Amino acid sequence: MDERVTVAEPIIGEEERENVDHVLDSGRFLQGPYVKAFEDKWADFVGVDHAVAVTNGTTAIQLALNALGLQPGDEVIVPSLTFGSTATAVVHQAGVPVFADIDAETYTLDHTDLERCLSDRTEAILPVHLYGHPAEMDEIVSFARKHDLAVVEDAAQAHGARYRGSVVGSIGDVGCFSFYATKNITTGEGGIVTTDDTDLAERIRLLRSHGMETRDNHIDLGYNYRMSELNGAIGTEQIDRLSGFNQRRRAISERLFDELADVEWLTPATVRPYVEHAYFWAPFEIDTDAIGKTGKDVWRDLDERGVETRHRYTEPLYKQPVFQEHRGFNSDFPWSENPRDHAYDLELETVEQVAGNMIGLPNHPSLTDEEVARVVSVVQEYGT
Numbered sequence: 609m610d611e612r613v614t615v616a617e618p619i620i621g622e623e624e625r626e627n628v629d630h631v632l633d634s635g636r637f638l639q640g641p642y643v644k645a646f647e648d649k650w651a652d653f654v655g656v657d658h659a660v661a662v663t664n665g666t667t668a669i670q671l672a673l674n675a676l677g678l679q680p681g682d683e684v685i686v687p688s689l690t691f692g693s694t695a696t697a698v699v700h701q702a703g704v705p706v707f708a709d710i711d712a713e714t715y716t717l718d719h720t721d722l723e724r725c726l727s728d729r730t731e732a733i734l735p736v737h738l739y740g741h742p743a744e745m746d747e748i749v750s751f752a753r754k755h756d757l758a759v760v761e762d763a764a765q766a767h768g769a770r771y772r773g774s775v776v777g778s779i780g781d782v783g784c785f786s787f788y789a790t791k792n793i794t795t796g797e798g799g800i801v802t803t804d805d806t807d808l809a810e811r812i813r814l815l816r817s818h819g820m821e822t823r824d825n826h827i828d829l830g831y832n833y834r835m836s837e838l839n840g841a842i843g844t845e846q847i848d849r850l851s852g853f854n855q856r857r858r859a860i861s862e863r864l865f866d867e868l869a870d871v872e873w874l875t876p877a878t879v880r881p882y883v884e885h886a887y888f889w890a891p892f893e894i895d896t897d898a899i900g901k902t903g904k905d906v907w908r909d910l911d912e913r914g915v916e917t918r919h920r921y922t923e924p925l926y927k928q929p930v931f932q933e934h935r936g937f938n939s940d941f942p943w944s945e946n947p948r949d950h951a952y953d954l955e956l957e958t959v960e961q962v963a964g965n966m967i968g969l970p971n972h973p974s975l976t977d978e979e980v981a982r983v984v985s986v987v988q989e990y991g992t
Contacts, residue, residue, distance in 0.1 A: 764791070
């Protein structure tokens with residue numbers, strides 16, 4: 609068998625290595641000038657006034673919700689198809705995630721389902737720009753403004769994506785990014801919060817560092833969510849590479865979409881004409897009836913043929929045990945004190961049809977044209 613084609617691969621250059629060596633030689637490993645440079649460059653890239661670097665994308669969401677004033681028992685509307693931390697970050701802030709259905713074409717939060725999710729406890733909407741495709745932010749923001757709700761963008765999979773010309777993370781009240789190893793760019797592990805609200809940014813800076821106003825003056829219940837200098841040293845260089853990385857991701861993904869268009873059991877995801885997709889995934893939906901196999905079967909079979917694929921979010925979040933059984937806190941916790949009020953016995957139409965049927969084909973920038981051709985060949989031959 610030919611060498612395996614991987615679905616994701618971090619790309620680290622000499623500049624990142626030199627920066628890390630500089631940090632190691634300096635002995636200053638805590639948050640310092642490299643983190644500050646990373647924050648400034650990311651704020652400029654996104655087009656916002658402030659960017660606050662933190663430990664990861666999950667804590668970015670948690671800090672954003674805290675800074676926005678989420679109170680115990682307050683509800684946050686989240687999509688039902690995404691990574692679990694979008695919703696668990698709400699619970700960690702004593703809030704209650706309320707699950708919305710997804711758009712049948714882009715798989716992001718379905719704005720037409722927001723009215724059903726609304727209650728007198730709703731305080732925020734948390735759309736996810738899933739797979740790199742922006743959610744329908746005009747409709748989401750309009751609904752939020754009408755009902756006096758905050759909008760927190762989960763842009764963990766959408767670095768550099770644009771919606772009607774605006775970079776994601778600059779459209780809602782707050783944007784939250786992850787820089788995990790397999791993202792469009794990486795800091796090894798890390799996250800960042802973006803906003804134009806100066807007071808909000810200052811509160812997030814306070815909260816990420818133990819709620820300390822000065823070294824010996826704790827004025828709020830904060831966290832230890834600071835980014836290290838090592839992460840910042842990598843990230844400052846990665847930002848300069850992002851546009852090139854995304855161009856290559858786009859070229860590979862569009863080639864896959866085009867050359868696999870005639871595969872009857874596989875449908876490429878829709879890309880709306882007014883967005884710029886970041887292609888964290890090259891997403892395809894499997895017609896399980898046409899091929900007679902489950903999404904997991906396809907994922908496993910392609911892997912055995914030397915093509916690694918992404919196959920995640922195989923169940924709607926409301927079917928995950930942590931939400932079904934309110935695991936994690938005692939019975940007096942707002943999320944679980946009245947489980948009958950928040951029993952996730954949902955059957956949302958679109959997500960039930962989609963969950964488990966999505967795969968992402970390899971599209972990382974390190975792939976050669978020959979490797980992309982191999983992916984196309986393997987997929988075309990599979991199922992025939």
